[in-house]
Amino acid sequence: MAIDQVHDLQQVYRKVLHSMSRPGTISSLADNAKKVDFNLSCFHATFLSAMTFLDAEVTFHILSTEQQSLIDKISAYTSSKYAPINEADFIIILQEDTEESIQHAFAECKNGTLIDPQHSSIWIIESSTLSNSGELTLTGPGIQHEARLHTSLSSSLWQARNERTKEYPLGIDLIITDENAQVVCIPRTTTVEITGVS
Amino acid sequence: MKTNTHFAFFDEGSKKEIRRAIMKAVAIPGYQVPFASREMPIARGWGTGGLQITLSIIGKSDVLKVIDQGADESVNAVSIKKLVHETTGVELTEQTNKASVIQSRHRIPEVALTEDQIIVLQVPMPEPLRKVEASEYMTKRMHAEDDYSGVWLMLFEQIMKYGKTATSADHPVYVNGRYVMAPSPIPRFDNSKLHQSEALILLGAGREKKIYAVPPYTNVESLAFEDYPFSVEVFEGKHCHLCGSTDVFLDELIDPETGETIHQCNDTSYCIEQLNKKAEAEVQTSYA
Ligand SMILES: [Zn+2]
Numbered sequence: 124m125a126i127d128q129v130h131d132l133q134q135v136y137r138k139v140l141h142s143m144s145r146p147g148t149i150s151s152l153a154d155n156a157k158k159v160d161f162n163l164s165c166f167h168a169t170f171l172s173a174m175t176f177l178d179a180e181v182t183f184h185i186l187s188t189e190q191q192s193l194i195d196k197i198s199a200y201t202s203s204k205y206a207p208i209n210e211a212d213f214i215i216i217l218q219e220d221t222e223e224s225i226q227h228a229f230a231e232c233k234n235g236t237l238i239d240p241q242h243s244s245i246w247i248i249e250s251s252t253l254s255n256s257g258e259l260t261l262t263g264p265g266i267q268h269e270a271r272l273h274t275s276l277s278s279s280l281w282q283a284r285n286e287r288t289k290e291y292p293l294g295i296d297l298i299i300t301d302e303n304a305q306v307v308c309i310p311r312t313t314t315v316e317i318t319g320v321s
Numbered sequence: 322m323k324t325n326t327h328f329a330f331f332d333e334g335s336k337k338e339i340r341r342a343i344m345k346a347v348a349i350p351g352y353q354v355p356f357a358s359r360e361m362p363i364a365r366g367w368g369t370g371g372l373q374i375t376l377s378i379i380g381k382s383d384v385l386k387v388i389d390q391g392a393d394e395s396v397n398a399v400s401i402k403k404l405v406h407e408t409t410g411v412e413l414t415e416q417t418n419k420a421s422v423i424q425s426r427h428r429i430p431e432v433a434l435t436e437d438q439i440i441v442l443q444v445p446m447p448e449p450l451r452k453v454e455a456s457e458y459m460t461k462r463m464h465a466e467d468d469y470s471g472v473w474l475m476l477f478e479q480i481m482k483y484g485k486t487a488t489s490a491d492h493p494v495y496v497n498g499r500y501v502m503a504p505s506p507i508p509r510f511d512n513s514k515l516h517q518s519e520a521l522i523l524l525g526a527g528r529e530k531k532i533y534a535v536p537p538y539t540n541v542e543s544l545a546f547e548d549y550p551f552s553v554e555v556f557e558g559k560h561c562h563l564c565g566s567t568d569v570f571l572d573e574l575i576d577p578e579t580g581e582t583i584h585q586c587n588d589t590s591y592c593i594e595q596l597n598k599k600a601e602a603e604v605q606t607s608y609a
Contacts, residue, residue, distance in 0.1 A: 133379075
């Protein structure tokens with residue numbers, strides 16, 4: 124594998140950190156994604172994000188039941204263990220996953236406790252091409268005035284996400300990836316309003 | 322010291338753990354995220370929390386500035402710079418606007434920070450409620466229940482006793498209207514720089530094993546009462562004896578020759594920059 128585990132993953136981390144600090148700001152992982160030199164059944168940005176955050180200390184879950192080879196690959200490269208949806212520290216949602224299964228995941232995943240709000244799941248979730256002209260209006264920490272965002276997640280999925288973050292500091296934090304190696308993040312503090320049609 | 326061949330001192334597993342803690346800290350502004358603090362080849366209490374953050378985020382193309390109480394050349398700042406430079410080869414700078422990562426103890430630079438910068442503050446005591454409650458179990462519960470009556474009472478008692486809040490530095494702040502946070506021992510003068518900052522602010526406490534953050538464009542309010550509003554150190558009628566600046570945090574010194582009290586910028590790189598600007602302006606007028 125031509126990904127440099129030290130320097131590429133440091134660069135990916137800083138891009139994702141930049142986007143998590145500034146919800147709605149799209150970052151490109153294209154330079155690092157070019158180095159992924161094997162076939163994957165997920166976006167390069169999804170795999171790079173998993174490589175960046177996962178290791179033997181944390182667990183992950185993949186929704187799809189037909190992704191055993193991806194599960195094996197991620198486990199092999201990161202030493203992270205697969206766990207059920209209600210225990211996983213990271214939840215990976217692929218583009219093929221159904222509306223219904225994602226709704227279920229939103230309802231079942233960890234969103235922390237008042238004593239330990241960090242005991243929550245981080246989602247790495249795939250979307251079609253991300254852009255800043257879109258149906259979502261974002262406000263909250265990290266956003267000076269407001270930000271606009273387009274994703275392919277339906278408005279009912281955004282409602283499900285809002286439902287799991289309304290008892291702040293409980294919540295879930297999203298890393299959204301697309302096929303062009305772009306990422307954008309929506310932490311639990313972001314108010315997501317659905318202002319247009321997706 | 323045994324030879325260490327890792328980029329940025331840490332193995333990748335250590336970095337990942339700290340990187341995950343930072344992500345949660347950014348997602349829950351002002352909340353102290355526990356992490357497994359590592360042994361560092363510098364003495365504890367000398368900024369190991371900040372150093373662990375810096376080493377976990379830094380990359381080859383970063384430019385690093387380290388300051389201790391406003392000075393780039395203090396022993397502490399120099400030993401941190403040396404460790405980071407020897408293990409990463411990153412470029413070092415004293416100019417605030419040239420740095421992409423700034424690690425600091427007890428000050429936020431006078432030059433406004435930008436969106437492309439991260440400031441890492443070293444924290445000796447991350448728990449703002451510790452003076453009120455000794456038990457970690459209880460302070461965690463107070464944060465969970467949004468119960469800050471103890472810290473308000475402490476400030477009220479100070480006002481009763483001294484006519485003002487007696488916190489000289491590390492005056493507690495409300496972050497995003499939810500968590501009360503220790504801003505690290507920065508002077509009250511610097512508290513306003515936390516509010517709606519353009520730069521990401523990360524705070525690390527090595528001994529207490531906590532990481533917390535203030536994302537950019539986040540509301541940060543210093544705790545105060547309506548009839549006793551928050552006030553900062555004032556330097557009215559005083560100026561830096563070197564560069565003449567007036568609206569900065571000044572240190573008080575005694576002039577060794579005259580025995581008089583004089584003032585000087587605490588932020589030494591800011592002071593040098595002002596002096597350079599002046600020298601440039603003088604050169605230009607003399608050629609005009
Ligand atoms: Zn000066």
